[in-house]
Amino acid sequence: GAVVSQHPSWVICKSGTSVKIECRSLDFQATTMFWYRQFPKQSLMLMATSNEGSKATYEQGVEKDKFLINHASLTLSTLTVTSAHPEDSSFYICSADGGSNSPLHFGNGTRLTVT
């Protein structure tokens, strides 16, 4: 089945630094990828929709200058958390759309801890 790989699976960084998270579709091309964030004991919250070759679409309340998304190819989207702060500590999850009749498949998430 379709596989989405997310890297790294966990990262610890210091406040003020930037962290890049990669999301790859391994056996299919994805023109659209989605980035979610999940806080403890809460559901997944969509942050942005990443479109290959164009600018990402951000959900209301998500700062586009803080969460930089780049979808440079049909198999790779990256999320960069810039100038991270402790409140950005969360579980970040990506998903990729493999086609009009395919379900979305999700990566295994990246746990970010900002100290």
Next chain:
Amino acid sequence: DAKTTQPTSMDCAEGRAANLPCNHSTISGNEYVYWYRQIHSQGPQYIIHGLKNNETNEMASLIITEDRKSSTLILPHATLRDTAVYYCIVKGFGNEKLTFGTGTRLTIIP
């Protein structure tokens, strides 16, 4: 996307069938019903989806009522590894985002 309503939590004995209900009374004609589950600290895992006919795969069965206003996910022989949060989501056809509700926390009891 149409909203869904699920019970907050459910328990099921190991080896028995787990039946997870979902209400989606405002579903529109071109929206599918999707089920995902999330095991602790992992990404959501796709289980099954359907439009109006009942569906079955190696993981589960999906029963959709004739009026499509509700559905039930059935795990025929639950194991401890089926303990997870189960999300019922309705979504249109194509590159549309999935909007997650709060889901049902299913606990399989030995």
